[in-house]
Amino acid sequence: MPEMKAMEFTDKLNLQPVTRPVPEPKAGEILIQVYATGGTPTEKLWYTTSHYADGSTRSKAIPGHEFSGIVAGLAILASWPSFLGSKTRS
Helix, strand or coil, X not given: CCEEEEEEECCCCCEEEEEEECCCCCCCCEEEEEEEEECCHHHHHCHHHHECXXXXXXXXXXXXXXXXXXXXXXXXXXCCHHHCCXXXXX
């Protein structure tokens, strides 16, 4: 399985480098190969960094709400298949 490098928050909200499996996009999703990302120190204080939408505890969040990269994969039923390989940014 292909792997990717990332920075993730520990349970004490410190950043650490990790290697993770490259995720497979689900129906209606696209996979972005990120070339650059931006974060902010206050990101570790955001509720969504430590909790899911249903309120349950979340761990090992990967920060970065601004990014650039290319469309690297499309799931079945994902819209606009012509975007495969396109540049993107948030």
